[in-house]
Amino acid sequence: MPSAWPKPRVVVSACLGFAAVRYSGELIPDRVVRALGAHVDFVPVCPEVEIGLGVPRPTVRLVRGGEGVRMLQPSTGEDLTGRMAAFSGAFLQGLGRVEGFILKNRSPSCALKDAKVYAPGGGVVGRGPGLFAQAVEEAFPLLPKEDEGRLTSAQVRAHFFTRIFGLARLRIVQDLPGLMAFHARYKLLLAAYHQGEARALGRLLAGAKGRPFAEVRRAYEEGFLRATRLPFRQGPMTDALLHAFGHFKRHLSPREKAHFLDILHDFREERVSLEAPLALLQSWALRFGEAYLEGQALFAPYPRPLMDLKTS
Numbered sequence: 001m002p003s004a005w006p007k008p009r010v011v012v013s014a015c016l017g018f019a020a021v022r023y024s025g026e027l028i029p030d031r032v033v034r035a036l037g038a039h040v041d042f043v044p045v046c047p048e049v050e051i052g053l054g055v056p057r058p059t060v061r062l063v064r065g066g067e068g069v070r071m072l073q074p075s076t077g078e079d080l081t082g083r084m085a086a087f088s089g090a091f092l093q094g095l096g097r098v099e100g101f102i103l104k105n106r107s108p109s110c111a112l113k114d115a116k117v118y119a120p121g122g123g124v125v126g127r128g129p130g131l132f133a134q135a136v137e138e139a140f141p142l143l144p145k146e147d148e149g150r151l152t153s154a155q156v157r158a159h160f161f162t163r164i165f166g167l168a169r170l171r172i173v174q175d176l177p178g179l180m181a182f183h184a185r186y187k188l189l190l191a192a193y194h195q196g197e198a199r200a201l202g203r204l205l206a207g208a209k210g211r212p213f214a215e216v217r218r219a220y221e222e223g224f225l226r227a228t229r230l231p232f233r234q235g236p237m238t239d240a241l242l243h244a245f246g247h248f249k250r251h252l253s254p255r256e257k258a259h260f261l262d263i264l265h266d267f268r269e270e271r272v273s274l275e276a277p278l279a280l281l282q283s284w285a286l287r288f289g290e291a292y293l294e295g296q297a298l299f300a301p302y303p304r305p306l307m308d309l310k311t312s
Helices: 031-036 081-093 131-139 154-171 176-185 187-193 195-206 213-227 234-245 254-268 275-288
Strands: 009-013 041-045 061-065 068-073 100-103 115-118 124-128 145-147
Touching: 061 124, 068 081, 081 131, 100 131, 100 154, 131 145, 154 176, 154 213, 176 187, 176 195, 176 213, 187 195, 187 213, 187 234, 195 213, 234 254, 234 275, 254 275
Parallel strands: 009 041, 009 100, 061 115, 100 145
Antiparallel strands: 061 068, 115 124
8 A cells, every 4th residue: 555645635614724705804824724735635615705795795694593594694684595505505516526624613604513593683592503514514424524623622633634534545445455455554543443333344345355346445435434433532542552562562571561551551541642652552563573563554644744733
């Protein structure tokens, strides 16, 4: 399997560093988006501009009434719900291959969860997805999606990066041997995320001979996205790390073993980060020539420059 990372194709809200299209006429530089620029192919979009609203423009709101949530422009009284639905449907249908979405938080069009929803009389009655983001979820329920606010969290960022780059790497696999090599490379990582789904993917490959490859890869992709849908939990990740540790037990001194197990306990209790046990395991893989472990995606699930990314 090639070591170079393929570039995921990621839809991004255009206001996040690409164009001054916010309702106020602002452009919002974003450090994560900027850092990703060298590693992904972005597809910028501003749904509100695409439906014909100007820059700057009067604000739009999500308003909950008898017919559900609608997108209204209070200053003009215009109902923009139909226009937004028509654009979203056409854009997403013509989008082609895409590995993920980074959308603007709190936006009545792009927010994934936190757009304000108003009562017809004007008060805020809740929060929910913007209309474009809701259409994204309906069209691509399994694909990775995040807003720029959540990506300031190192854990959220690592999870999102792991998924988009893993999916991009999976989609360039051309045959069953390549898919089996991919699965071998991601075996520990998948087990750390979801052991049941990881076993199901193994069974899929075991019975794949003779089936059309496109069908097998499509089923594998769905399983990969289901397996990684939620961030890993400490318990399954600890089990995966212990499995890797088993490759070195005959080589290590009692003190080295005890030291690793102490670190692993601290990781499980969330006193140290994942990087601590991973660094030890990777150093032993290099020291003892464990090629299988050296190649595990668990140690490098996305391009290394992005692992050093810091945000305020």
